[in-house]
Amino acid sequence: MTASPRQTDVAIIGAGPTALFAAFECGMLRLSSLLIDALDCVGGQCAALYAEKPIYDIPAHPAIEGGALIEALEAQITPFNVPRLLGQRVEGLQGQRGDFTLTTSAGETIRAKAVIIAAGAGAFGPNRPPLDGLDAYEKTGAVQYYVRRRQDFTDRRIVVAGGGDSALDWALSLSDIARHVYLLHRRDRFRGAPETLARIEAQVAAGKIEKVVPYQLSGLRGENGRLQAVEVATLDGAARLLEADTLLPFYGLSTDLGPIAVWPLDTHRSQIPVTPSTLETSLPGVFAIGDVASYPGKLKLILQGFSEAAMAVHAIHGVVHPDTPLHFEHSTSLGLPGVA
Structure with a gap:
């Protein structure tokens, strides 16, 4: 009926x-x-x-x-x-x-x-990075595209990926409560207001934000949707492993x-x-x-x-x-x- x-x-x-x-x-x-x-x-x-x-x-x-x-x-x-x-x-x-x-x-x-x-x-909807096994980490919240509650990220090791306003703003906001914040971008040049970029540099100097440039996402490591590290690499193939609990990709x-x-x-x-x-x-x-x-x-x-x-x-x-x-x-x- x-x-x-x-x-x-x-x-x-x-x-x-x-x-x-x-x-x-x-x-x-x-x-x-x-x-x-x-x-x-x-x-x-x-x-x-x-x-x-x-x-x-x-x-x-x-x-x-x-x-x-x-x-x-x-x-x-x-x-x-x-x-x-x-x-x-x-x-x-x-x-x-x-x-x-x-x-x-x-x-x-x-x-x-x-x-x-x-x-x-x-x-x-978010532009999702093309990473193997991404779905499992999305389901557990280890990979998120929006920050709805800032306090949820207290004492976490966070990789913020992106070079625009959202990435910069959230890297700054979370750097005061997270255990460590990596700011990942494919080049050492960010798209932000001069005041925002100055604040980023101040937090980098204070050790609250670590810039990871010029790198891009290449993989995720963990078990059962629990993230342990984020793999990043340069265009030349140089690789790094970032110990992290959370990945926040801000790619628009x-x-x-x-x-x-x-x-x-x-x-x-x-x-x-x-x-x-x-x-x-x-x-x-x-x-x-x-x-x-x-x-x-x-x-x-x-x-x-x-x-x-x-x-x-x-x-x-x-x-x-x-x-x-x-x-x-x-x-x-x-x-x-x-x-x-």
Whole structure:
């Protein structure tokens, strides 16, 4: 027996900060919504990649960690009881403005009057190093691609691999609590801000970070997923063995719009062009906000995504209630409305 489709006014694809704020705006306009995300938790890249890294350009917060921002956004939508379909991605979209049917990889069917795509850069995952036996070490956590809880790495011997901001930032952050941090890169040149590079050199001089250059990963040694050492080598074949408990490879993310890329809407280089005033895509009734949305003058900032969420939801009100004018009110006078 097939389960009945879920009914909602607005289906929001994604569950990052922009998507969460869109759900709040829906609640404020008495529109029902639900969130769908391929990750098994809300927060998108903020939760997966930056949970304990500070963000400095959120209004009214001189600094706020990514995880704390997500917690606050979740608290903001709590009164509206927004359903979350996590660990599944939207596979299919059919219908038209005012009557869409979405299907997910977990077999869910959703009927919605409008759709918001807030998928960031799309489904994302780490670029994995091509090492034999890697899966076994990933399953035990000996190889990880994200740092969700900094304290989990206390007193560990860590190899941080990569030459960009993520590798440099986490090498610095973990050097104060780890037993030893190796910073591995294929050349003695890193891509970072001058201040960050100066801090790296200071930690190297203090013996808290050991630079291993110019080397690259060549193998893993251990038993039953328990890492004992990381093999590295130069392009000339010179090899070293680094005693380590944990490998953190930061080689960037592979991103993919997935099925969205073949939906009947315009895309360009993994982004979705929208009308700036409404954030509506070329497919009427489908809107895009956040990093995935593209228009002249676009800034890829969370705060701009928040603004786009509000604009899109106000435009969607006319889709859901075409015969009911929307009289805009400030939250100070509107208060917190109940769920529609």
